[in-house]
Amino acid sequence: MNSYMSSSNLKSSAREQLLGHYGSVIGGIFLIFLIKLSLFLLALSMVNLESIAGTLLYYTVSILISVISGILSAGFCFMFLKLTCNQPVLASDVFYAFQNNSGKAALLALFFTLMSDLISLPFTIISDFFMNHQDPIWLLISCLCLVLCGAATILFYLIFSQVYYLMLDFPEYSVKQLLQSSTQIMKGNKGRLFYLCVSFIPLFLLSILSLGIALLWVLPYVRCALTNFYLDTMRNRS
Numbered sequence: 590m591n592s593y594m595s596s597s598n599l600k601s602s603a604r605e606q607l608l609g610h611y612g613s614v615i616g617g618i619f620l621i622f623l624i625k626l627s628l629f630l631l632a633l634s635m636v637n638l639e640s641i642a643g644t645l646l647y648y649t650v651s652i653l654i655s656v657i658s659g660i661l662s663a664g665f666c667f668m669f670l671k672l673t674c675n676q677p678v679l680a681s682d683v684f685y686a687f688q689n690n691s692g693k694a695a696l697l698a699l700f701f702t703l704m705s706d707l708i709s710l711p712f713t714i715i716s717d718f719f720m721n722h723q724d725p726i727w728l729l730i731s732c733l734c735l736v737l738c739g740a741a742t743i744l745f746y747l748i749f750s751q752v753y754y755l756m757l758d759f760p761e762y763s764v765k766q767l768l769q770s771s772t773q774i775m776k777g778n779k780g781r782l783f784y785l786c787v788s789f790i791p792l793f794l795l796s797i798l799s800l801g802i803a804l805l806w807v808l809p810y811v812r813c814a815l816t817n818f819y820l821d822t823m824r825n826r827s
Contacts, residue, residue, distance in 0.1 A: 603813035614809040616680030659698020669816040
């Protein structure tokens with residue numbers, strides 16, 4: 590009989606685990622933010638969006654940035670696995686995946702990027718059609734398509750939400766095995782994870798009032814709770 594931790598218990602554990610470690614994890618968030626911002630500004634300065642070639646180059650660079658962001662995300666997960674397992678953490682832990690399984694992390698990030706674009710493609714096409722024709726019917730279809738694509742995106746990320754954690758725990762797994770393993774462990778657990786994620790919405794809304802400053806504390810809290818979710822789910826599979 591599985592005995593999963595409740596969302597409140599996962600969040601309570603996260604608050605306790607973060608005590609005394611906010612400096613390191615906030616430092617890691619700053620490093621990721623600065624790298625992403627620098628890459629984005631560099632991409633904008635390199636391309637001319639008024640030309641087709643410039644637009645293609647921009648999207649190519651955007652995919653490259655997404656891949657780098659994915660590798661950093663794997664490092665961010667590594668930091669919180671250490672934290673939840675009572676190991677000392679450093680801001681530099683976010684670079685872990687660049688030295689360990691960087692190719693696998695890059696392929697996973699590329700998979701997420703391409704699949705996200707593919708899922709949102711119907712909405713992009715229909716919304717462009719509406720902008721060109723200004724037909725109210727197409728506006729309604731666009732709204733419906735937005736809802737469906739949004740639901741598909743959420744389901745997609747719930748199914749494959751554990752791949753970076755699995756990559757860190759099972760470095761010998763191939764990309765295909767990691768995707769299959771995430772699919773398997775999320776069977777019957779997607780609702781739990783969705784509820785946990787939704788429970789953080791009020792905190793994100795309050796963070797807007799602080800001009801985003803509160804996110805420096807909210808993001809580690811969320812990630813730590815999500816890491817506890819992964820560990821709790823794996824414990825109940827053994």
